[in-house]
Amino acid sequence: MSNKVKKNLTPVQQEYYDFAKQREPKRPVFSNCVRAFLVGGGICLLGQLISDFFLWNFDFTEKTAGNPTVAILIIISVLLTALGVYDHIAQWAGAGTAVPVTGFANTMASAAIEHRTEGFVLGVGGKMFKLAGPVIAFGVFSAFVVALIKTVITMLGGL
Amino acid sequence: MEAYLWAFVVGGLICVIGQILMDVFKYTPAHTMAILVVSGSILSGLGLYEPLIDFAGAGATVPITSFGNSLVHGAMAEAESTGILGILTGIFEVTSAGISAAIIFAFLGALLFKPKG
Numbered sequence: 001m002s003n004k005v006k007k008n009l010t011p012v013q014q015e016y017y018d019f020a021k022q023r024e025p026k027r028p029v030f031s032n033c034v035r036a037f038l039v040g041g042g043i044c045l046l047g048q049l050i051s052d053f054f055l056w057n058f059d060f061t062e063k064t065a066g067n068p069t070v071a072i073l074i075i076i077s078v079l080l081t082a083l084g085v086y087d088h089i090a091q092w093a094g095a096g097t098a099v100p101v102t103g104f105a106n107t108m109a110s111a112a113i114e115h116r117t118e119g120f121v122l123g124v125g126g127k128m129f130k131l132a133g134p135v136i137a138f139g140v141f142s143a144f145v146v147a148l149i150k151t152v153i154t155m156l157g158g159l
Numbered sequence: 160m161e162a163y164l165w166a167f168v169v170g171g172l173i174c175v176i177g178q179i180l181m182d183v184f185k186y187t188p189a190h191t192m193a194i195l196v197v198s199g200s201i202l203s204g205l206g207l208y209e210p211l212i213d214f215a216g217a218g219a220t221v222p223i224t225s226f227g228n229s230l231v232h233g234a235m236a237e238a239e240s241t242g243i244l245g246i247l248t249g250i251f252e253v254t255s256a257g258i259s260a261a262i263i264f265a266f267l268g269a270l271l272f273k274p275k276g
Contacts, residue, residue: 029182036178037171040222044170047217048163066220067256073221074257078264082272095177098188099195100170100221105261112269124269128262134189135223136258139196140250143230146204147246150231151238 032094039089039096047073047100070101077102081109107131162216169211169218192223199227229253 009017051069054060060068080086086106090097097103111130115123129136173195180191202208208228212219219225230250237249251258 027182029179032182033175033178036174040174040177041167041171041218044215044218044221045163045167047170047221048166051217051220052162069217069220070257071260074260075264078261078268082268095181095188095191096171096174098192099174099177099223101223101226101257102221103192104223104226104257105265108261108265109268112265113272114274116269116274120269124266128265128269131189132261134193135196135226138193139200139227139230142197142200143203143227143234143250144246146200146231147234147238147250148243150204150235151243151246154239155243 035092036094036096036099039093040099041096043073043097043100043102073100073102074105077105078109081106082113086110104132104135165215166218169215170221171218173218173222173224195222195224196227199224200231201227203228203231226254226257229257 047069050072051065054065054068055062077086080089086097086102087110090103090106097106108128108131111132112124112128115127115130117123118127177191177195180186180194181188186194199208202211202224208219208225212225212228230253233252233254234246234250237245237252239245241248
């Protein structure tokens with residue numbers, strides 16, 4: 001990506017680009033990854049606990065226990081977002097809080113709450129999907145393509 | 160007990176992949192999530208995601224990659240029973256709980272809370 005950007009710049013701009021690149025703080029990739037691993041793993045561990053709780057105490061199977069588990073994680077995440085706690089965890093954990101389903105709920109809740117001053121229809125309703133939109137759009141489209149290919153293959157007699 | 164260990168390890172590793180996409184390849188969080196969702200649905204299409212869920216439980220169902228997997232599963236299940244139009248009607252079948260819960264509770268949150276500085 002950076003090479004393509006560089007090609008369109010004048011020599012002075014290129015010089016500045018290199019200079020800025022030098023001064024850019026190095027990202028502590030390793031420690032970020034360790035944090036993401038610990039927090040992300042912890043959230044999945046919590047998910048496993050909740051799912052087992054539903055399995056043992058209610059009439060759920062291994063497959064159907066996923067739905068209430070995700071719902072509970074989402075409620076927790078929305079609550080923590082509303083109370084302003086999730087941002088603090090997210091700042092420390094990076095992708096560890098963004099990648100689990102809690103991160104999806106967090107982006108929706110934070111966008112909804114942040115834009116409530118713009119009104120409930122245009123602010124909350126309209127901006128709610130500002131960050132979650134890409135996930136839904138790309139997820140649905142890729143799933144559509146994958147399912148279409150698989151269905152066509154099955155219809156043609158399978159592999 | 161082992162199930163918890165694998166849920167932790169696999170879930171953590173998926174988050175590390177996300178972190179690497181953000182830090183090393185300099186993608187924004189939105190790009191990272193989109194990439195993970197698309198990889199989830201592709202892995203599902205190749206039949207690789209289901210074994211991962213059997214192995215890691217919530218370690219594979221909680222990360223956003225499982226959203227792509229569930230979308231493909233809903234679409235496929237419906238397509239098998241009702242034909243090719245089932246892809247459209249079934250695509251949200253499995254993920255409905257997650258999406259509705261996120262919309263409803265995000266809306267409730269916006270009703271009840273004011274933005275924190």
